[in-house]
Amino acid sequence: MKLSDFDFDLPEELIATRPARPRSSARLLLAEADGIADRHVHDLPQILRPGDLLVLNDTKVIPARLTGTRTRQTGQGDAVAKIEVTLLEPAADGWQALAKPLRKLREGEVIRFGEALSAEIVEIADGGLRLRFDAEGDAFDAALTEVGAMPLPPYIASLRPPDEQDRQDYQTVWAHRQGAVAAPTASLHFDAPLLEALEARGIEFVHVTLHVGAGTFLPVKVEDVATHKMHAEWGEVSEAAAASINAAKKQGRRVIPVGTTALRLIESAATEEGRVRPFAATTEIFIYPGYHFRVSDGLMTNFHLPKSTLLMLVSALMGMDKIQRIYSHAVTREYRFFSYGDASLLLP
Structure with a gap:
């Protein structure tokens, strides 16, 4: 076939x-x-x-679609960049995820998803990354509910962004x-x-x-x-x-x-x-x-x-x-x- x-x-x-x-x-x-x-x-x-x-x-x-920022020091001061993250599955010491733009990220950097949640980039490999969040258990679930969006499939997300109704x-x-x-x-x-x-x-x-x-x-x-x-x-x-x-x-x-x-x-x-x-x-x-x-x-x-x-x-x-x-x-x-x-x- x-x-x-x-x-x-x-x-x-x-x-x-x-x-x-x-x-x-x-x-x-x-x-x-x-x-x-x-x-x-x-x-x-x-x-x-x-x-x-x-x-x-x-x-x-889970509301696995996250929008965050990472800050990096440069010769001209702090550079702030917007990062789009989609959680994939739990992994040892964190979560496997996809990120855009991945090529600008570095291991050891921290992505902040608002006041409620942030994550350190532990590893970048195979087109994705592993994140270690600053909360776990019920605290992580509550923070994710606060800052995350529903992970609509690509064929819907390309036509409109997710919203509260989703x-x-x-x-x-x-x-x-x-x-x-x-x-x-x-x-x-x-x-x-x-x-x-x-x-x-x-x-x-x-x-x-x-x-x-x-x-x-x-x-x-x-x-x-x-x-x-x-x-x-x-x-x-x-x-x-x-x-x-x-x-x-x-x-x-x-x-x-x-x-x-x-x-x-x-x-x-x-x-x-x-x-x-x-x-x-x-x-x-x-x-x-x-x-x-x-x-x-x-x-x-x-x-x-x-x-x-x-x-x-x-x-x-x-x-x-x-x-x-x-x-x-x-x-x-x-x-x-x-x-x-x-x-x-x-x-x-």
């Missing part, structure tokens, strides 16, 4: 820069074995079956475990009324955690898809969550992850026979056509970028020809794409 096999034309006006309101009013493309239908997310209680188990990612996005919009209603620098975006379509309606219908839920990293937006740079190396992300499936998923499978009920992050995690935790084990580790699972799904009976997900690993994942689930028809339908019917866009429910 070649990277070009996963390309398609997408008009820029279909890239959503704000979510639907209310959340569950977003459109939903329902794709089943016998065809495609245009629905809405609030139709899920009528579409799903009693006993279906939805797997939800309870990661919480602190609510770019977070799921069940976000619990802090650590992601990107949202599990299929889950952004759920609100309290929809969850209540699903529960009344007999739909069940189980929570897992995958801390989504900025690597989810990295482009695939190899033409031979099979040689692509995925970024690592930390996830956890608790003993109770594994038991719930295994019980559903044993009873013949469908297990449907909400989002590619939840799907990748439970597939990582599954044995060849399809039994989910408790899991607490990083995963680099790469799902592309030819993959044998062990646990997932379907997937609710947004519409993904051309040539992306996520488009390869849904192609593995539905088949490449079917996904091409689904995406052609979505473009023709002007569905809204990417993180703040509309959703699809894929039931092979």
Whole structure:
């Protein structure tokens, strides 16, 4: 398979820069074995079956986009420069991060992000840097909330800057475990009324955690898809969550992850026979056509970028020809794409 096999034309006006309101009013493309239908997310209680188990990612996005200044003494006095920083993941003695402009920074310098927070540059390597902050634990979380902004994906951030509304919009209603620098975006379509309606219908839920990293937006740079190396992300499936998923499978009920992050995690935790084990580790699972799904009976997900690993994942689930028809339908019917866009429910 070649990277070009996963390309398609997408008009820029279909890239959503704000979510639907209310959340569950977003459109939903329902794709089943016998065809495609245009629905809405609030139709899920009528579409799903009693006993279906939805797997939800309870990661919480941190305000990982920071703007700071660094001061350097020169022969003409102090030179102050503006620095844009995006946190990536915790590291030994600090955080891994990206910075602009990186080339002007030096190890040992201090970047100040306002009165609440500053960080020393411990190391610069591999196109990024490691920062040691002057706060940790709850104090760090509080300072980050004060000075940080939500890390909108590049395709939104290039069209508008993040604002206060994104602190609510770019977070799921069940976000619990802090650590992601990107949202599990299929889950952004759920609100309290929809969850209540699903529960009344007999739909069940189980929570897992995958801390989504900025690597989810990295482009695939190899033409031979099979040689692509995925970024690592930390996830956890608790003993109770594994038991719930295994019980559903044993009873013949469908297990449907909400989002590619939840799907990748439970597939990582599954044995060849399809039994989910408790899991607490990083995963680099790469799902592309030819993959044998062990646990997932379907997937609710947004519409993904051309040539992306996520488009390869849904192609593995539905088949490449079917996904091409689904995406052609979505473009023709002007569905809204990417993180703040509309959703699809894929039931092979």
